[in-house]
Amino acid sequence: MTSLSVPCGLKSCRLVEDSMPFQLKVQSGEGDYPVLVEPGVLSRLPLLVQEHAPAHRYAVISDDRVAELHGERVSRDLSEAGMDSQLFTFPEGERNKTRKTWSILTDSMLEAGFGRDSVVVAVGGGVTGDLAGFVASTFMRGVPVVQVPTSLLAMIDASVGGKTGVDTSRGKNLVGAFHPPRLVAVDPEVIQTLPRCERAQGLVEAFKHGAICDDGYFACLERDLSKLLDASIDAILEAVVGSVQVKASVVSRDEREGGIRKILNFGHTLGHGIEAAAEFQVPHGTAVGLGMVLEARVGEELGVTEAGTAEHLAKTLHALEIGVGIPDRVRTKDVIGRLKHDKKAVGGVPELVLLSRIGEVSDEVGWTRPLPFEIAERVLNNASREA
């Protein structure tokens, strides 16, 4: 059996202090772009935006909650730097990540006279990045976007890689586009205002990054877990930089998810199935965490994944204060039913990413293999249920 460790160049827990501000270039078919990680970078934003995304007008997009915390300030800072900036807001929450909100934001920009010589600045969590990114990608056939993530999940995962989109009643991100940003500016200081449970949700994706390609990074995260949950700025910086390195390394090699980018879907096939069967009443991080454990079990049953891996992942989730039981109302047959409609399914069969062990994805038969429905059903039936 062969397996491949993506060389992320991390393998050490102490790189952060020596490398602030941290900057990294992501390769993209539409032009490479930098990701900056730097405490306090928000105050330098006007200059950075002018440098990386010069325009006649700037549309800052935030949800109404983040607008108060950061969006208003960003737009004011741009104006005070002599840039023509206007703030556009929408009601917070995944339930507003819709074509309707996208239409309203687009129409508001048109109403305000924004033209093709504009740039969108997305200030917020994953919902804002996806939604504002999709507005930018379709506004007059595409204007540039700058991503300013303010949630840990968005910093760690969503803001890098160019995926944008909205949900429909049939599922998440079913309508969207690849629209790489011109700049991702990450200010880890803003994380400190987030509630503990929201940080934990974001950290699930960080552990996923370690699990698929860097056991050293996984170990760092385990070691610093309580500091991360307590929002120690050093630990947060380490996680953001570590995850951005993994994500950038993967998407630079395969922007359109034709090959290796698929490994980022580890945990997401069964995770999305559970999320959909629970009608999205399970937090995304929890669903993905559960998916990682269950997909590791499928891998163990197939003899692909090292024994004990699923148990290791379950322990990590437990330490993150995230439940590893399937919600009681979610039935195996509903999950299996949803899996058959997975958007990444090929000929009706979804694909699965399997670890060989923590830190390595098996590429024995390519980066993914067709989901073995029978084994998945057995693993789901045997999984622990929520109390």
Next chain:
Amino acid sequence: MTSLSVPCGLKSCRLVEDSMPFQLKVQSGEGDYPVLVEPGVLSRLPLLVQEHAPAHRYAVISDDRVAELHGERVSRDLSEAGMDSQLFTFPEGERNKTRKTWSILTDSMLEAGFGRDSVVVAVGGGVTGDLAGFVASTFMRGVPVVQVPTSLLAMIDASVGGKTGVDTSRGKNLVGAFHPPRLVAVDPEVIQTLPRCERAQGLVEAFKHGAICDDGYFACLERDLSKLLDASIDAILEAVVGSVQVKASVVSRDEREGGIRKILNFGHTLGHGIEAAAEFQVPHGTAVGLGMVLEARVGEELGVTEAGTAEHLAKTLHALEIGVGIPDRVRTKDVIGRLKHDKKAVGGVPELVLLSRIGEVSDEVGWTRPLPFEIAERVLNNASREA
């Protein structure tokens, strides 16, 4: 003064007979794609689609009128060739090129279980190509599209170049994406069913192609004008091949309209202004024709365009049985007002493409220059009005 003639390699009216079926490759950042022009090519479509856009499922999209004429047959042919195909229709007309129709088509595909392993086949005129192309570009962040244009305008212009989009109440194509097709298959035989006035509308863009970069092609079109209006298959073939060569040559060099692709907007700045001021009650070809004449006049006043060019263009339009008077209800100040909101405006000033003469765009100061409002106003005031 320098000026540049785009080498389209045409310069001859007799290339067609020797080169059927005609095939040409368009260069694109997302992969080159072939344009095939061939009488009867529709009957070879299943094989061509399998070759250039293999997929698990095919969504054929047509408006309800073209569905009866061609869409149903295309979908049936694909099915009979063993491909999983389904026809999706929408009510015909530019007024249905909206986000609403786009949403309904997307939802119908989701409802029918289409996934990421799908291909859209757009069968119809410019509205269908734009709309179905936009559905494809945003369906699960993008699935391939095959363009099968059935109007002369779509064959000559819209199906090549990857522009997709929908209108909003604020204007045309304000929401959209660049989504190059995998294949453009043009069957000029289907044109013979079009009404004469619709063919004339399409021919305006053919004359535009000649005017911006090929005086030989312009002369061919003039010579064969009555045959073109009578839908002689030889003449139609010549026009389609000639225009596809110009269009492909230009968009291959500048897919995203950062430079030379702007020359395709000749006639479109003032044309769109008039179209918008007339609330889209003027046919698009008529508006563009009028725009070409008026923009040539602006060029003559500036000393950039050879004297007599506007008159030459006006005569050609007349021969095409297209009126060259501005609709009586359209006031100059309304046109000027709309121009300030042109989506291609830079800092509120729209750009203008100026000919040096028929067959050449002036590139004295780049491919475009800022619209001189005063001269435009004078030219609009002095233009003839509709009887």
